[in-house]
Amino acid sequence: MKAAIAAATAAVLTGCSAPAADAASSLDGTAWRLTEIQSMDDAQGTTTVPADQLYTVDFGVREGESGPAVFQIDCNRGSSTWQASAADSGSSGQLTFGPLAVTEMACPPGSLDQRVTRALTAVRSYLLQDGRLHLSLFADSGILTWEPTD
Template sequence: MTHDRLLALAAVLSGAWLVGGCAADAVPLPTTAIAPAPASPGGLTGTSWRLVEVQSMDDAQGTSKVGERVYEIDFGADGRAALKLDCNRGGTSYTVVPASEPGAGSVTFGPAALTRAMCPPGSLDTKIARDLQYVRGYRVAGDTLSLSLMADGGIYVWKRVP
C-alpha cells in the first residue's frame, strides 16, 4: 500500500472511531409525538367560522349581510388557515398575538392562495381574500368573531361553526 492510501485509510478509521464515540454519548430523542396545544378559550386555533356580515365604517354603506353564499375560515394549529370563499377554496398563514383582555388581540394574515373559479356575480371571494391582508385585530365574544381591518377599513363578522 502506498503512503497516501495508508493516510487516507487512517483518516477514515479515525473518523469512524470519533463518530462512534460521539454516538455513545448522544442523548436519545423522544419517540412520542407532542400533541398540539388545545385551543384556548376565546382563542382562534382549532376554530371554524362562517361569515355573516361585513360592517363598513362608511355610514352611507352600513352593514351588508352575506346571505346564502358560504364564506368560511378554519384556523389550524399549524399557523395556517383554510378558506372556503363561495366557489373558491384556498389557504393562508396567520399569526395571533393575544391581548391582555381575554378573547381579543392582533392577528395578521399572509397572502391568500385561492383557486380561480368564476363565482356568480356579487361574490365576495376576491374581496375577502384581498382584505385578509389588512386585518389587524380580532375579538371573540361568545360565538361571534370580529376581524377588524386597519385604518377603520371595516369589520368582518363571523359566527362559530360547530
C-alpha cells in the first residue's frame, strides 16, 4: 500500500515534455466525484467512498491565476478557489485550494465529511492518469482519487 502511494506521488512530481500551461488548464471546467481515499496511516489504509455519500469538486474556469471551486461534501456544500501550476509532463503539477467555506450540517453517522474537508485543505499536487484525478496531500499523507462526473 505504501509503495503504491509512493509510486503515485513520485509520478505526480516527475515530468516529461508537454507544454506546462496545457496541464493546468485541463482542470478548467471539469467536475469529479471522489471514489477513494488512500492514507499513509496503516490503521486507516484505503477507504472506498460509499455509494450513498456524495463528494464532488467542480473546477471553474480560471481567469488569471485562480478560479472558483465548488464542492459537495456529503450533506454539506463548500466553495473555494483553486490554483495550479503544471509540471512538464502535461498531466500533473502543483495544486492548492484557497480557504474553504463549508456549510456545517450534521451529516449521518459514518459520513466522511470531516475527513474529506480536512484532506481538501492539505492538497498539494495532482495527477491526471487513466481517466482519473489523483490529488496528493501535504507531506505524502495520502491521495484522494476522483472519477469524472460525466
